[in-house]
Amino acid sequence: MTLRFVESSKLPTRWGVFDIHGFEDTVSDKEHVAITMGDVADGEPVLLRIHSECLTGDALFSVRCDCGAQLEEAMRRISADGRGAILYLRQEGRGIGLINKIKAYHLQDQGADTVEANEKLGFGADMRDYSICRSMLRHLNIGQVRLLTNNPRKVEALQQLDIHVAERLALQTGRNPHNLYYLATKAGKLGHLFDEQGESEGEN
Ligand SMILES: Nc1nc2c(ncn2[C@@H]2O[C@H](COP(=O)(O)OP(=O)(O)OP(=O)(O)O)[C@@H](O)[C@H]2O)c(=O)[nH]1
Numbered sequence: 001m002t003l004r005f006v007e008s009s010k011l012p013t014r015w016g017v018f019d020i021h022g023f024e025d026t027v028s029d030k031e032h033v034a035i036t037m038g039d040v041a042d043g044e045p046v047l048l049r050i051h052s053e054c055l056t057g058d059a060l061f062s063v064r065c066d067c068g069a070q071l072e073e074a075m076r077r078i079s080a081d082g083r084g085a086i087l088y089l090r091q092e093g094r095g096i097g098l099i100n101k102i103k104a105y106h107l108q109d110q111g112a113d114t115v116e117a118n119e120k121l122g123f124g125a126d127m128r129d130y131s132i133c134r135s136m137l138r139h140l141n142i143g144q145v146r147l148l149t150n151n152p153r154k155v156e157a158l159q160q161l162d163i164h165v166a167e168r169l170a171l172q173t174g175r176n177p178h179n180l181y182y183l184a185t186k187a188g189k190l191g192h193l194f195d196e197q198g199e200s201e202g203e204n
């Protein structure tokens with residue numbers, strides 16, 4: 001196993017007090033975190049978000065994508081339930097890294113869509129690897145999840161890791177004039193499932 005748990009602490013947030021758990025990947029040298037609220041180790045399915053790092057959306061308030069809004073909504077829903085977890089994976093830019101994502105954005109400024117831009121740079125459309133989720137979930141004693149995602153690939157990836165996905169819950173939020181084309185490409189080329197009814201608050 002390449003993932004090593006290091007330490008946990010309290011993490012007070014705008015949505016209440018979470019616990020944060022730090023992990024080190026000894027092969028890639030990346031640091032990953034999970035945040036949890038409530039008793040996630042009781043064997044019942046856990047409301048779970050697997051969130052891929054997006055510095056621009058999560059920390060710099062970019063509305064070019066929907067990541068920041070999704071992260072906020074996931075924290076809000078976990079807090080409303082009083083129980084849940086977010087695995088925050090350091091796989092920026094769907095696994096190509098921050099600088100390559102900026103290169104991809106530059107190509108998108110010139111007309112490429114999000115998939116074409118990755119391909120022009122010599123990458124696949126989605127280079128993410130979810131295998132570390134197994135170690136993180138095992139450490140947290142989570143075996144069954146209710147997954148907050150619009151991405152069917154995440155459901156398949158977890159099932160392949162022997163994590164039981166009891167339910168998939170849509171996480172549709174953050175649509176705005178700057179990301180309409182991006183979201184349409186995710187639905188058309190990457191298979192994301194967007195509800196015709198549009199965005200909704202709370203459980204779907
Ligand atoms: N390469 C690349 N990565 C992007 C782009 N826009 C967002 N990302 C990254 O995409 C990742 C988020 O993936 P998304 O495809 O938006 O959504 P998802 O996580 O697969 O699906 P959901 O669970 O429904 O949110 C983050 O790592 C972002 O940094 C882009 O235009 N190009």
Ligand SMILES: [Zn+2]
Binds near residue numbers: 057065066067
């Ligand atoms: Zn993003």
